[in-house]
Amino acid sequence: MFDRRLVKHFDWFLLCLILMICGVGLANLYSATVRTEGQLVFYRQSLWVCIGLGLVLVSLFFNYHLLERVAVPLYVFTLILLVLPLVLGPVVGGSKRWIILGPLSFQPSELAKPVMVVMMARIFYRKNLNRSLGLRDLLLPFLVMALPAVLILKEPDLGTAILCVLIGLSILLFIRVRWQVTAASISGVILSLPFLWKVLKDYQKKRILTFFNPEWDPLGAGYHVTQSKIAVGSGRLAGKGYLSSTQSHLNFLPEHHTDFAFSVLAEEWGFVGSIIVMALFLTLVLWGLNIGRRSKDLYGSLLAVGLVAMLFWPLVINVGMVTGILPVVGIPLPLISYGGSNALSTLFAAGLLMNISMRRFMFK
Amino acid sequence: MEIQKVKRGFTPVSLHETPDLDRRFIIFALAATVVVGVLTLRLWYLQLYKGDEYHNLSIHNRIRLRHLMPMRGLILDRKGRVLVSNRPSFSVYMDMDQADVDGRVAQRLGAILGFSKDEFSTVFRQGKKDVFTNRVLVKSNISWAELSRVETLKYELPGVTIQAEPKRHYVYPGLACHLVGYLGEVSNTELERKEFTGALVGEYVGKSGIERAKQQFLRGLKGGRHVEVDAAGREIKTLNRVDALPGDNVYLTLDMELQSVVEAELRDKVGAIVAMDPRTGEILALASSPGYDQNLFVEGISLEAWKDIRDNPLNPLQNRATQGQYPPGSTFKIVTALAGLAEGVVTPETAFDCHGAYSLGNRIYHCWKSWGHGRVDITRAIAESCDVYFYQLGQRLGVDVIARYAAKLGFSESTGIILESERAGLIPTSAWKLRRFRVPWQKGETLSMAIGQSFNLVTPLQCAVAFSALANGGHVMVPAAVRRVETSDGSLIQSFTPKVRKETGVAPEQLNVLVEALRQAVEGSAGTGRKAAVEGLSVAGKTGTVQVVSLRDPKNRKDVEETPYKFRDHAWFVCFAPAEKPRIALAVLIEHAGHGGSVAAPVAGNVLKAWVALQNAEQPELEVSQGLESGR
Numbered sequence: 001m002f003d004r005r006l007v008k009h010f011d012w013f014l015l016c017l018i019l020m021i022c023g024v025g026l027a028n029l030y031s032a033t034v035r036t037e038g039q040l041v042f043y044r045q046s047l048w049v050c051i052g053l054g055l056v057l058v059s060l061f062f063n064y065h066l067l068e069r070v071a072v073p074l075y076v077f078t079l080i081l082l083v084l085p086l087v088l089g090p091v092v093g094g095s096k097r098w099i100i101l102g103p104l105s106f107q108p109s110e111l112a113k114p115v116m117v118v119m120m121a122r123i124f125y126r127k128n129l130n131r132s133l134g135l136r137d138l139l140l141p142f143l144v145m146a147l148p149a150v151l152i153l154k155e156p157d158l159g160t161a162i163l164c165v166l167i168g169l170s171i172l173l174f175i176r177v178r179w180q181v182t183a184a185s186i187s188g189v190i191l192s193l194p195f196l197w198k199v200l201k202d203y204q205k206k207r208i209l210t211f212f213n214p215e216w217d218p219l220g221a222g223y224h225v226t227q228s229k230i231a232v233g234s235g236r237l238a239g240k241g242y243l244s245s246t247q248s249h250l251n252f253l254p255e256h257h258t259d260f261a262f263s264v265l266a267e268e269w270g271f272v273g274s275i276i277v278m279a280l281f282l283t284l285v286l287w288g289l290n291i292g293r294r295s296k297d298l299y300g301s302l303l304a305v306g307l308v309a310m311l312f313w314p315l316v317i318n319v320g321m322v323t324g325i326l327p328v329v330g331i332p333l334p335l336i337s338y339g340g341s342n343a344l345s346t347l348f349a350a351g352l353l354m355n356i357s358m359r360r361f362m363f364k
Numbered sequence: 365m366e367i368q369k370v371k372r373g374f375t376p377v378s379l380h381e382t383p384d385l386d387r388r389f390i391i392f393a394l395a396a397t398v399v400v401g402v403l404t405l406r407l408w409y410l411q412l413y414k415g416d417e418y419h420n421l422s423i424h425n426r427i428r429l430r431h432l433m434p435m436r437g438l439i440l441d442r443k444g445r446v447l448v449s450n451r452p453s454f455s456v457y458m459d460m461d462q463a464d465v466d467g468r469v470a471q472r473l474g475a476i477l478g479f480s481k482d483e484f485s486t487v488f489r490q491g492k493k494d495v496f497t498n499r500v501l502v503k504s505n506i507s508w509a510e511l512s513r514v515e516t517l518k519y520e521l522p523g524v525t526i527q528a529e530p531k532r533h534y535v536y537p538g539l540a541c542h543l544v545g546y547l548g549e550v551s552n553t554e555l556e557r558k559e560f561t562g563a564l565v566g567e568y569v570g571k572s573g574i575e576r577a578k579q580q581f582l583r584g585l586k587g588g589r590h591v592e593v594d595a596a597g598r599e600i601k602t603l604n605r606v607d608a609l610p611g612d613n614v615y616l617t618l619d620m621e622l623q624s625v626v627e628a629e630l631r632d633k634v635g636a637i638v639a640m641d642p643r644t645g646e647i648l649a650l651a652s653s654p655g656y657d658q659n660l661f662v663e664g665i666s667l668e669a670w671k672d673i674r675d676n677p678l679n680p681l682q683n684r685a686t687q688g689q690y691p692p693g694s695t696f697k698i699v700t701a702l703a704g705l706a707e708g709v710v711t712p713e714t715a716f717d718c719h720g721a722y723s724l725g726n727r728i729y730h731c732w733k734s735w736g737h738g739r740v741d742i743t744r745a746i747a748e749s750c751d752v753y754f755y756q757l758g759q760r761l762g763v764d765v766i767a768r769y770a771a772k773l774g775f776s777e778s779t780g781i782i783l784e785s786e787r788a789g790l791i792p793t794s795a796w797k798l799r800r801f802r803v804p805w806q807k808g809e810t811l812s813m814a815i816g817q818s819f820n821l822v823t824p825l826q827c828a829v830a831f832s833a834l835a836n837g838g839h840v841m842v843p844a845a846v847r848r849v850e851t852s853d854g855s856l857i858q859s860f861t862p863k864v865r866k867e868t869g870v871a872p873e874q875l876n877v878l879v880e881a882l883r884q885a886v887e888g889s890a891g892t893g894r895k896a897a898v899e900g901l902s903v904a905g906k907t908g909t910v911q912v913v914s915l916r917d918p919k920n921r922k923d924v925e926e927t928p929y930k931f932r933d934h935a936w937f938v939c940f941a942p943a944e945k946p947r948i949a950l951a952v953l954i955e956h957a958g959h960g961g962s963v964a965a966p967v968a969g970n971v972l973k974a975w976v977a978l979q980n981a982e983q984p985e986l987e988v989s990q991g992l993e994s995g996r
Contacts (some may be wrong), residue, residue, distance in 0.1 A: 173392065234417070282397065301385060301389075316400075324410075325406055
């Protein structure tokens with residue numbers, strides 16, 4: 001079953017990139033929490049990352065085409081998991097995002113992202129793509145994207161819902177679509193914005209309004225962003241030094257280990273540190289795109305695109321958010337922010353990319 | 365598209381089925397690079413271009429947040445009279461940086477507020493701290509004298525701030541306290557619930573009654589100020605300010621005047637009264653005694669006051685109208701009667717003999733009238749509350765049929781009122797008993813059940829709802845406490861529409877038999893509820909006397925005054941009026957007071973008298989205002 005060529009083509013570079021980002025993330029998390037939350041947060045996240053890396057290694061033994069075959073049941077299973085917390089989930093911080101199994105708890109919305117990618121890639125893989133696609137061809141992919149997004153929005157978790165849509169759209173960018181359909185969809189989206197606005201919860205509206213006018217709500221999101229900007233800015237060129245951030249230490253910075261973890265990093269390591277992290281992520285994204293480009297079949301390509309989108313969009317939204325150029329929608333920075341479910345889903349995506357990469361010369 | 369295909373020629377050969385996929389990868393990669401570049405540019409701007417500025421800000425972190433608390437919405441009665449409003453209250457806060465017991469600021473402030481060193485150190489250690497604003501609460505609700513002295517010495521008290529906060533004010537202390545509710549500090553578990561989103565630690569939120577049920581409307585929206593402070597914590601300037609948005613006003617269905625009358629009737633008694641409009645389910649008055657003064661909770665209740673309330677054996681916090689569960693006593697006979705008529709077991713003409721007792725098996729079941737009622741039909745049986753009639757009827761119906769009709773009138777289920785922790789009561793069935801006690805239902809128990817003793821438990825509110833259903837032709841209404849909700853500037857948010865919870869499904873003629881019988885109970889010469897009669901008003905009602913100790917022992921048949929308090933009977937009277945076109949339904953329960961006919965019925969009579977007077981007073985008032993309008 002195991003082929004020597006697989007070892008030969010193993011993507012050591014990608015593995016190194018992932019390990020480096022994990023290392024940076026854990027080190028930063030330690031600094032962000034050790035003085036306020038204690039060491040437990042660090043240990044828990046380390047455990048999650050180790051579990052995730054273990055899963056990556058195990059998954060490499062299976063051909064990623066297996067996922068194409070089980071995509072439908074996997075997708076349905078994920079939808080059920082998404083409905084579960086809505087029906088009987090505990091309310092944590094005003095929303096129902098968690099499934100709790102004894103000592104374990106996880107967010108099914110994190111699982112939904114890679115599964116949606118797997119499903120969309122399968123649908124397009126099985127279509128004749130030598131022609132431009134029309135509206136009817138896009139109906140199913142649209143549903144596949146919209147169902148989890150709507151369920152996640154219901155939790156309510158606006159950030160992850162937006163992420164799902166962005167990931168789905170990223171895959172669509174690689175499909176030839178009739179220009180009329182593109183034009184119609186864009187105008188449709190613009191027209192439906194007022195309706196969407198009505199569906200949003202009060203605090204979600206507040207956050208978006210705060211973005212367009214940062215001084216609008218000094219209490220919630222506005223305050224967070226102001227303090228985050230101070231944290232990032234005060235890092236200057238070289239930063240205040242590891243374990244020396246004052247903003248998070250003095251509790252000015254809210255959510256300093258989750259959504260605003262990057263602020264702590266920027267404060268302690270300055271512009272130099274921030275740039276290095278940005279470079280690591282950009283390399284990861286470009287490398288992932290290259291894997292997609294060189295994949296032996298369309299399925300691998302589309303899968304890679306979706307997985308890269310899973311890494312790219314949270315980076316943009318999270319860093320944009322902590323530096324005050326995007327609204328606070330509460331998306332964690334993969335492998336840097338605290339969160340077990342997120343770490344697992346990110347590492348799963350990375351593992352799949354490796355999988356595609358090492359099988360690029362293989363035929364069934 | 366065609367041109368793109370041609371251009372594809374110089375990309376490396378790929379296996380892709382879509383010709384321009386490769387190009388799209390390159391575009392995507394370029395776009396991603398540009399986006400990351402923009403983020404990097406932003407980092408450069410914050411960290412290098414503006415770095416020194418932010419660094420300075422972070423050293424002292426001079427930006428503080430001052431909340432502006434909104435005015436909580438008013439609570440008004442059905443005629444727009446304000447029951448609950450707000451008044452300003454001032455609190456002294458101190459910057460944590462200045463929190464030094466030996467510091468000069470603490471000494472000066474201590475002199476004004478009369479705080480000793482020890483008191484200050486307690487405040488600094490255990491006082492309420494606001495992490496957001498980096499302040500600690502020194503004293504809340506300071507007097508005008510203290511306020512003016514702190515304000516005058518402001519410049520010698522760096523780091524000391526005064527915050528004006530609206531505080532809840534219950535205009536008529538204790539009035540409708542169980543319905544209106546009170547406020548308290550939000551708890552950690554509450555903070556995670558939806559209706560409390562946005563509440564800050566230590567914030568006062570509705571804990572019970574309407575204050576809690578309508579918390580989301582009443583609370584309003586917090587505002588705030590971003591202020592820059594100097595090193596000593598004094599405000600230098602306000603960077604920006606967002607005003608708080610006052611909460612919405614809630615109009616109750618309650619009539620304040622009727623409520624006062626009801627509470628006056630309950631004074632020094634223990635019990636509950638519910639008055640509702642049988643046509644719509646609107647609650648006109650709802651009182652439970654003893655009550656409490658909600659103003660005690662506004663500042664955070666003192667330990668002594670809390671102990672007084674908590675340790676009071678009569679439990680003033682309990683809303684007896686919705687949470688008190690009592691055996692219904694003879695008021696339950698209407699259920700048995702309804703079941704008998706609707707099931708065709710008896711007709712209005714059917715009569716049974718009452719010799720003062722009825723024997724089943726080897727047990728004798730007494731009628732309250734030991735020498736007997738003679739031959740009674742359903743009308744007399746209800747009017748004179750003959751137990752033997754209902755023993756016989758109950759025996760013919762069986763427990764489960766009676767229970768079914770009890771459920772049709774809304775018993776054994778919550779009424780659906782928006783007040784918290786409503787109790788559902790209990791109506792036994794044979795299946796229930798087997799499940800609960802693992803013993804089958806005994807025939808004799810049906811007899812006790814038929815006259816409302818046995819395991820039956822009901823709340824006064826359920827009784828009011830059930831009698832309303834008799835009065836309005838069989839609709840079991842959802843009792844409503846709120847008429848409408850308006851924003852502070854008067855635009856309507858919620859308005860009330862009567863809700864029918866279920867239909868009794870009994871023919872109107874059969875209901876009329878009961879109404880007539882209930883009328884006889886008050887107006888008839890031998891009726892048990894004669895003391896509820898009101899001149900000029902036809903009242904239909906039923907008395908109930910709940911034996912707390914068994915009547916079998918003749919020693920227990922004593923006068924009220926001779927019986928120890930906790931062994932005295934509970935007194936019930938439930939009625940509606942006017943009998944032919946009911947506009948008010950009333951349930952009166954007085955604990956440990958004696959007979960329903962002698963204790964509860966007069967109370968109901970007094971309430972109804974006051975209600976008639978209020979109705980009469982209202983008419984001319986309305987005409988006057990209408991006259992004025994047309995005159996303009």
